Amino acid sequence: MHRSKLDLPTPALLVDLERLESNIRKLQTAVSAAGKHLRPHAKAHKCVEIARLQVAAGAAGVCVATMPEMELMAAAGFHVLLTTPVASTAKTDRVAALARSGARLRVVVDHRDQAALYQDSAARAGVTLDVLVDLDVGDHRTGIPCDERAVELARSVDSSRTLKFVGLQAYSVSASHTEGWEARRNHSRRAMAQATAVQRALLACGLDASTLTGGSTGTWDIDSEIPEMTELQAGSYALMDVAYGRIGGVPFAPAMTVLATVISINHSDRVTVDAGFKAFSTDRPFGPEPVQVAGVRWEWAGDEHGVLHLENPSRRLALGDRIEFVPPHCDPTVNLYDRIYAIRGDEVIAEWPLKYPSLVGRP
Amino acid sequence: MHRSKLDLPTPALLVDLERLESNIRKLQTAVSAAGKHLRPHAKAHKCVEIARLQVAAGAAGVCVATMPEMELMAAAGFHVLLTTPVASTAKTDRVAALARSGARLRVVVDHRDQAALYQDSAARAGVTLDVLVDLDVGDHRTGIPCDERAVELARSVDSSRTLKFVGLQAYSVSASHTEGWEARRNHSRRAMAQATAVQRALLACGLDASTLTGGSTGTWDIDSEIPEMTELQAGSYALMDVAYGRIGGVPFAPAMTVLATVISINHSDRVTVDAGFKAFSTDRPFGPEPVQVAGVRWEWAGDEHGVLHLENPSRRLALGDRIEFVPPHCDPTVNLYDRIYAIRGDEVIAEWPLKYPSLVGRP
Structure with a gap:
């Protein structure tokens, strides 16, 4: 299915x-x-x-x-x-x-x-x-x-x-x-x-x-x-990340993203998504980069929230919309999750456990 | 025992x-x-x-x-x-x-x-x-x-x-x-x-x-x-944290710490501990604060490392020493762990699971 x-x-x-x-x-x-x-x-x-x-x-x-x-x-x-x-x-x-x-x-x-x-x-x-x-x-x-x-x-x-x-x-x-x-x-x-x-x-x-x-x-x-x-x-x-993408001359493609949802749309100049300090590592001087939407500026907005300022957005963002982001730094971002979804096209192929040996096929 | x-x-x-x-x-x-x-x-x-x-x-x-x-x-x-x-x-x-x-x-x-x-x-x-x-x-x-x-x-x-x-x-x-x-x-x-x-x-x-x-x-x-x-x-x-300790007028005691170990001591002016971006949240403009040792300055040193600069240390730090730190921000620090050890005096009383409903007494 x-x-x-x-x-x-x-x-x-x-x-x-x-x-x-x-x-x-x-x-x-x-x-x-x-x-x-x-x-x-x-x-x-x-x-x-x-x-x-x-x-x-x-x-x-x-x-x-x-x-x-x-x-x-x-x-x-x-x-x-x-x-x-x-x-x-x-x-x-x-x-x-x-x-x-x-x-x-x-x-x-x-x-x-x-x-x-x-x-x-x-x-x-x-x-x-x-x-x-x-x-x-x-x-x-x-x-x-x-x-x-x-x-x-x-x-x-x-x-x-x-x-x-x-x-x-x-x-x-x-x-x-x-x-x-x-x-x-x-x-x-x-x-x-x-x-x-x-x-x-x-x-x-x-x-x-x-x-x-x-x-x-x-x-x-x-x-x-x-x-x-x-x-x-x-x-x-x-997996790659924003940090290695920025230093120049690193020829690998960003393969890992965080999928978030637009959960609040009460202002014309911004929307809020359900991903913040607990969804992306914050150890770099820059935030995550949205994929497939341009002209927006990310701002940290707490543990579970990020704000996207709609400066010149390439598309309209509605309540419930999904947006993917390339994390600032891959290693400590992976460390925030217990699983990663393996995707081909837009299909979920597998759900791979992360980190915990006790969760990987052991009693 | x-x-x-x-x-x-x-x-x-x-x-x-x-x-x-x-x-x-x-x-x-x-x-x-x-x-x-x-x-x-x-x-x-x-x-x-x-x-x-x-x-x-x-x-x-x-x-x-x-x-x-x-x-x-x-x-x-x-x-x-x-x-x-x-x-x-x-x-x-x-x-x-x-x-x-x-x-x-x-x-x-x-x-x-x-x-x-x-x-x-x-x-x-x-x-x-x-x-x-x-x-x-x-x-x-x-x-x-x-x-x-x-x-x-x-x-x-x-x-x-x-x-x-x-x-x-x-x-x-x-x-x-x-x-x-x-x-x-x-x-x-x-x-x-x-x-x-x-x-x-x-x-x-x-x-x-x-x-x-x-x-x-x-x-x-x-x-x-x-x-x-x-x-x-x-x-x-x-639990408290460095952030709420700094804003003034908050009368609660820091109850949560991260225990780390001194793992490298090859320089007279610094030691390295086994706690970094994956052990403390990094969303505040300051780092963790060591407990029971004064005159040292914390520096982030990567995913699994922190450096303590020994400016005027109140005690000698040796290889294998344990040091506790108050985290910069409690919520996203808790989010990095799957368990918290409940301590009375120096005794471990219990090991409490964090976060995962599937790990808490469920099949």
């Missing part, structure tokens, strides 16, 4: 399958042609079904940022890299338990105390964990500085009986969102040069530092030119 | 029961003493257990802003007011189905087409729906202007065989967050004077407009002074 997207209760998160598949194919083809692995960041979509499409297209596995994401993606059978350091025994125990259950995993550390936690958990569980050293390439967010401290940490991991040093992670937050392709290339090259210097030092010591993973939707083509880079972590490319 | 909050996986949402109970008691006592009903807004917490405490303390029921919230709170047996107009047959059908199942409900309309949708759904379900007219008291977000149009809409509702006109809703978004108590009182009085004028006009027509519901955590004491006001909708007072 045909179910139209226009019949969905709003606000609803939608993904256009044709655009999603095109984005996945386009990046995979380019990254494979450059001789790199693609390991898409699943923190962007938190969706096993989207990860399946990425792996079916040729991805080496997925990245995740949190333990629940790791458990979700490992349960689905993917090779998973946890890109964020953790700092509690409870979490390193969960990683070791996953490894013991047969999951294929990699983790990162940026401090020897984290390595000690992983080592103890691995020893208790009777497993060996694959560990990368996370490098700080200029953001000072996570990562060990790119100097002798990184070499020492890699040596320390390598000397552990229950940890296996498998390479380096270098992610530049600031490069990923630098505006303009040339400026972004310069920024990313400076950042990654620090990582490749550490890599050379480690290889000179005889450590297996051939894996260098990093990169983003903003820098995939830039980082693909770096010979030492072996793996790209782009995530947003699959 | 004692379970300490410090053992919880982070980021985790906590509510301090002593502070929560004190906030609930304080507002209920004051509102009851003023001869008004309190109908706390459950969109703030989306938690049946917190609503139970509010109703046990004397609340008349709860407000909700969305259909899933209405279904959640109605299933728990509360008298529920849906404060937001809806504009689709699917939603008015869900409301009518709830009413048919025995739920005690009220809804609002700000346009005759919404009344027509409710009327048709009520007729199909064989029920009568209690309807308030939602007034625009200056925000132009939802609500019908406070003039003859409001009177006409109330008459139209009153003349329907399946709708019962039961009063007025007037909520001032802008008054609720006006800085400074005096300025806030002036703003709210101007706003509410428009509503009481409509109320007088309706009573003069013989319509049952004695119910006037509205008000917020910012204006509860201000609106309690208005004789015509019968019901207060404050929501944030129970």
Whole structure:
């Protein structure tokens, strides 16, 4: 039975399958042609079904940022890299338990105390964990500085009986969102040069530092030119958002939208829709962008409301009308929903669960 | 067995029961003493257990802003007011189905087409729906202007065989967050004077407009002074946040915090915690405020990261340390979680589900 997207209760998160598949194919083809692995960041979509499409297209596995994401993606059978350091025994125990259950995993550390936690958990569980050293390439967010401290940490991991040093992670937050392709290339090259210097030092010591993973939707083509880079972590490319659309030179189509309904029309110069702070992430300096209606200006109007100022609207908006919006930032917008509707044309093809491993076919 | 909050996986949402109970008691006592009903807004917490405490303390029921919230709170047996107009047959059908199942409900309309949708759904379900007219008291977000149009809409509702006109809703978004108590009182009085004028006009027509519901955590004491006001909708007072703490004259204690862990310590002037855009709402111009550590400055550092600049820290922060933060804005922060841990002292007393009716004791 045909179910139209226009019949969905709003606000609803939608993904256009044709655009999603095109984005996945386009990046995979380019990254494979450059001789790199693609390991898409699943923190962007938190969706096993989207990860399946990425792996079916040729991805080496997925990245995740949190333990629940790791458990979700490992349960689905993917090779998973946890890109964020953790700092509690409870979490390193969960990683070791996953490894013991047969999951294929990699983790990162940026401090020897984290390595000690992983080592103890691995020893208790009777497993060996694959560990990368996370490098700080200029953001000072996570990562060990790119100097002798990184070499020492890699040596320390390598000397552990229950940890296996498998390479380096270098992610530049600031490069990923630098505006303009040339400026972004310069920024990313400076950042990654620090990582490749550490890599050379480690290889000179005889450590297996051939894996260098990093990169983003903003820098995939830039980082693909770096010979030492072996793996790209782009995530947003699959769904896209206003932010990546604005920085220039990012050739992916907005595949994810939020469907909202016009719920109040008492003024000639504005209408109100049922989507606000709880329907779109608000961490960017701009709001969502309406699709298929031009000449309107979005304004935040609270938790459940947005106002569209009708400056020169390309069509009349009536009570009950559905409008789709491209979210400002895809990752934290996905995080607001428990499901995403997969759409082809205007037909709802599937309803995919997001985020919660406990909801995905488990008791 | 004692379970300490410090053992919880982070980021985790906590509510301090002593502070929560004190906030609930304080507002209920004051509102009851003023001869008004309190109908706390459950969109703030989306938690049946917190609503139970509010109703046990004397609340008349709860407000909700969305259909899933209405279904959640109605299933728990509360008298529920849906404060937001809806504009689709699917939603008015869900409301009518709830009413048919025995739920005690009220809804609002700000346009005759919404009344027509409710009327048709009520007729199909064989029920009568209690309807308030939602007034625009200056925000132009939802609500019908406070003039003859409001009177006409109330008459139209009153003349329907399946709708019962039961009063007025007037909520001032802008008054609720006006800085400074005096300025806030002036703003709210101007706003509410428009509503009481409509109320007088309706009573003069013989319509049952004695119910006037509205008000917020910012204006509860201000609106309690208005004789015509019968019901207060404050929501944030129970949990509180940085925003309501900053506007002055709001006497409730921050009861909700986000627990985070220090996960990276490679720099002498900063540490990184595992809480970012996905752990706190970002719709306010300021970030979360750390509890029990002073002399640090918060900086957003991405979806899963926050950086604490150690300007003059009151204690040393080590890898693995837990830090609690008061969120900038409670409602959209709650919306990021699927559970809240109820804490007394440092003990975890309960784990309360949030948001999802399908997870609350249903198959």
